[in-house]
Amino acid sequence: xxxxxxxxxxxxxxxxxxxxxxxxxxxxxxxxxxxxxxxxxxxxxxxxxxxxxxxxxxxxxxxxxxxxxxxxxxxxxxxxxxxxxxxxxxxxxxxxxxxxxxxxxxxxxxxxxxxxxxxxxxxxxxxxxxxxxxxxxxxxxxxxxxxxxxxxxxxxxxxxxxxxxxxxxxxxxxxxxxxxxxxxxxxxxxxxxxxxxxxxxxxxxxxxxxxxxxxxxxxxxxxxxxxxxxxxxxxxxxxxxxxxxxxxxxxxxxxxxxxxxxxxxxxxxxxxxxxxxxxxxxxxxxxxxxx
Numbered sequence: 001x002x003x004x005x006x007x008x009x010x011x012x013x014x015x016x017x018x019x020x021x022x023x024x025x026x027x028x029x030x031x032x033x034x035x036x037x038x039x040x041x042x043x044x045x046x047x048x049x050x051x052x053x054x055x056x057x058x059x060x061x062x063x064x065x066x067x068x069x070x071x072x073x074x075x076x077x078x079x080x081x082x083x084x085x086x087x088x089x090x091x092x093x094x095x096x097x098x099x100x101x102x103x104x105x106x107x108x109x110x111x112x113x114x115x116x117x118x119x120x121x122x123x124x125x126x127x128x129x130x131x132x133x134x135x136x137x138x139x140x141x142x143x144x145x146x147x148x149x150x151x152x153x154x155x156x157x158x159x160x161x162x163x164x165x166x167x168x169x170x171x172x173x174x175x176x177x178x179x180x181x182x183x184x185x186x187x188x189x190x191x192x193x194x195x196x197x198x199x200x201x202x203x204x205x206x207x208x209x210x211x212x213x214x215x216x217x218x219x220x221x222x223x224x225x226x227x228x229x230x231x232x233x234x235x236x237x238x239x240x241x242x243x244x245x246x247x248x249x250x251x252x253x254x255x256x257x258x259x260x261x262x263x264x265x266x267x268x269x270x271x272x273x274x275x276x277x278x279x280x281x282x283x284x285x286x287x288x289x290x291x
Contacts, residue, residue, distance in 0.1 A: 004276065007269040011262055018258035024090065025251035032183070032244035038149075039180050039234075039241040046234040053220070053227050054198030060216045067217065069162075069224040072195030073171045078115040080138075080170035080194075081106060082161070084177040084235055085125030086243045087144040092253075094178060094186060094246035095124040101188040102176045106133060117170060121157065121236075138169075149240055154233030161232075162225055165194055177235040178242035184249050186242035193231050196224055 002010075060066045083102045085095045102125075106116045118133055120126040121141040129137065141157055143149070161173055173194035178186040 002272075004269065004272055007265055007272065011265050011269065014258050014262050014265070018255055018262070021251045021254040021258060025248055025255060028244050028248035028251060032241065032248055035237070035241040035244050036180065039237040042234050042237050046230055049227065049230055050198055053196065053223060056216050056220050056223070057196065057198055060220060067221045067224055069165070069194060069228070070196050070220060073168075075171045076114070078117065078170040078172075079109050080117045080119060080161070080164065080173040082119045082121065082157075082173060082175040082193075082232075083125045083129060084175060084239050085120070085122035085128075086239070087123050087142075089124055090250060091243050091247035092250035094243055095122075095128065097186070097188045098176050098178055099125055099128045101190060102129070103132065105174070105176075105190060106136070119161075122239075149236050151229070151233050154229045154236055157232050158225065158229035161194065161228065170194075175232065175235050177239045178246075179238050180241035180245060183245040186246055189235075189238075191231065191235070193228050196227060 057066075057070055060070065081102055083098065085098050089095065102118070106118070109116050116133075116136050117138045118129055118136050119139045119141070120129060120137065121143065123142070123144065126137065126140050139160065141160075143153065146153060164170060165173065172192060174190055174192045176188065176190050179189045180186055
């Protein structure tokens with residue numbers, strides 16, 4: 001049984017830890033509001049932008065004059081997986097869930113005889129993937145010094161991807177990130193960005209015919225690289241909000257667990273102290289009776 005001094009030191013240590021986790025929870029809550037607003041504000045633009053590109057792509061079809069980013073190389077032998085995670089930990093299963101999805105996809109492709117290359121965005125994803133797929137890591141994007149994510153960061157990643165695609169380093173590129181739903185729910189998501197893939201457009205404007213000037217191929221050649229950057233930017237914003245939500249939830253759980261542990265140790269401390277006092281009283285009474 002630990003001594004009273006050991007119990008007291010442990011209680012003080014856990015109280016200090018609880019103060020830290022509570023402070024981190026409050027910081028994450030403050031950052032979450034800004035990150036959530038940024039992610040939710042970007043969604044309508046990204047969705048509408050993709051809808052316009054989808055309409056243009058459907059009118060062009062799979063013709064040979066379509067831009068390479070749309071029709072692809074005609075092969076799917078080499079896949080580039082862009083895994084986006086956080087630069088820091090202490091956010092529950094946020095990073096692990098994204099990496100788990102990426103690992104599952106990588107193993108599936110390798111089993112099918114495909115060549116897999118991995119580009120990581122965020123230190124935590126690189127650390128986890130290095131253990132099993134270290135020989136497949138081709139590049140890393142460090143955002144640890146970035147104070148606030150901007151479109152310029154997404155453009156830099158997009159330029160790197162487009163440069164590698166033009167150089168023939170891969171045939172298909174897929175990004176992995178966590179889509180923010182709420183504080184306790186962040187959904188790991190895989191999205192193909194090269195060659196461009198668009199969902200079927202539904203609604204009143206789905207069958208509307210447009211005349212484009214210049215022609216659709218020229219417009220797509222200009223917009224598709226921007227579309228890649230837009231999708232990456234939207235994924236970075238979703239990841240940012242998901243990270244803060246996961247960290248807020250994890251620190252809240254840690255704070256409550258610390259409180260429960262303090263309560264249990266306090267009860268144990270009081271019982272041990274009562275036992276010591278009782279033993280001392282017994283000794284005093286026994287000594288008095290002996291006299």
